[in-house]
């Protein structure tokens with residue numbers, strides 16, 4: 230993103246000259262460009278208005294205002310122009326939506342109108358253009374694929390599992406990986422003074438989604454997996470809302486290291502998934518469906534015998550691409566959520582202690598936390614909610630697109646308009662939250678501190694809303710809960726003394742704090758009576 234923005238800045242900065250003729254020529258070209266690049270005046274139906282927004286420069290539009298932390302820049306602009314505003318990225322108009330009520334209206338009540346995805350060049354590179362999450366299709370075939378993904382995901386994660394000693398497969402996988410992490414953290418701590426736990430967290434979280442999708446787990450030193458999961462930052466830089474090269478065609482022809490990396494990540498990702506899918510095809514047995522990949526292969530084969538192909542035109546390739554999406558969406562989001570949890574816990578030791586006291590009183594230390602403990606740990610739940618709100622690590626949803634011409638809050642919005650949904654703004658809106666920049670889990674508790682206040686928790690926006698709402702929401706929330714409680718039941722997290730840690734989120738599809746090698750982890754002292 231930064232490289233692209235610099236290029237965009239270079240573009241406007243390059244005009245200049247010394248002689249009067251050159252100045253005149255430059256001015257003429259400028260005016261011509263201005264005329265050519267102004268969006269054609271749209272015909273706005275009677276009774277409606279075009280959305281307001283800041284005036285942009287020719288060629289680059291408002292790119293310069295958005296070049297750093299677009300979520301903050303667009304929040305500031307929304308304070309001036311309102312919940313429905315229009316900015317220009319390059320010459321393309323982009324609708325930016327803020328405000329919880331406006332988002333509920335657009336994404337839920339008028340959900341069909343706002344459910345598309347824009348056809349962006351970088352999105353075409355994801356899963357060979359077949360991605361469920363990023364491709365522009367939003368018709369019946371897409372709806373059938375989303376349903377298929379939801380069902381497969383449910384069967385191999387949160388559905389009751391009579392064959393397992395855990396309540397569901399998700400609990401079994403997470404519990405195992407979290408217990409392994411406890412041992413791993415203590416082992417690394419013996420070897421090093423302090424370290425970055427995210428390096429291990431990401432493999433454990435990836436192993437959970439690998440177990441569900443592919444029925445396999447990887448070693449923490451597996452180079453193939455490590456090289457994939459450690460490149461999520463580069464992926465997020467390009468796939469984030471507002472990547473200039475998606476909107477300014479000229480930038481696509483200029484060399485960009487970030488773009489080259491993005492292409493390479495997607496290529497390696499496809500190779501990784503294809504290899505596993507081929508292995509599954511070779512050993513497939515319809516009487517013994519082992520995981521999500523098998524269940525999708527099974528679906529392809531059933532459809533073939535039922536002659537359903539012409540019906541919804543789902544290609545086998547597009548069905549198999551679903552595992553690509555589930556794996557991709559399933560590890561970076563949850564790892565980022567957990568890394569923020571650990572950072573807040575280490576930065577606020579009193580809050581960490583309060584969670585641990587709650588765990589000691591409710592669960593003790595003899596048995597591992599289970600998913601059924603969720604409703605019994607209100608402070609822990611409030612802490613997780615506050616992590617989602619305060620970090621807002623998914624500042625925007627994946628961009629949306631209008632599927633037809635529509636109206637919102639009295640503004641006219643043409644078909645195929647690209648839409649950014651500003652989740653960060655909602656989570657820091659002073660009209661919704663008292664002291665929005667403070668980290669205060671208690672804001673979600675009732676006065677007695679015994680229950681979550683559901684009116685407050687429903688205001689946090691993290692998983693999107695409506696037709697495009699995240700299909701892994703329950704899995705994501707449950708994983709964060711179970712990993713965090715298992716880790717905090719056994720371990721104490723702190724930061725090595727030194728300079729203050731920089732908690733500023735780095736802009737991307739998912740926002741992380743700067744790499745921090747200063748975590749120290751030790752086994753908790755026995756509490757009175759337990760252990």
Ligand code: HEM
Pocket residue numbers: 361362363375382438554555556558559560562563566623625626627628691692693694696697698699700701702704705706709
């Ligand atoms: C804490 C964890 C997670 C967070 C915060 C999160 C958040 C989101 C958000 C904001 C979106 C975009 C919504 C929109 O565009 O309006 C999304 C989409 C999606 N998520 Fe998640 N997610 C998480 C975990 C997961 C997991 C574990 C999976 C799967 C195993 C998953 C699968 C997906 C898929 C497939 C989509 C695309 C849906 C569509 O385009 O219709 N997510 N998620």
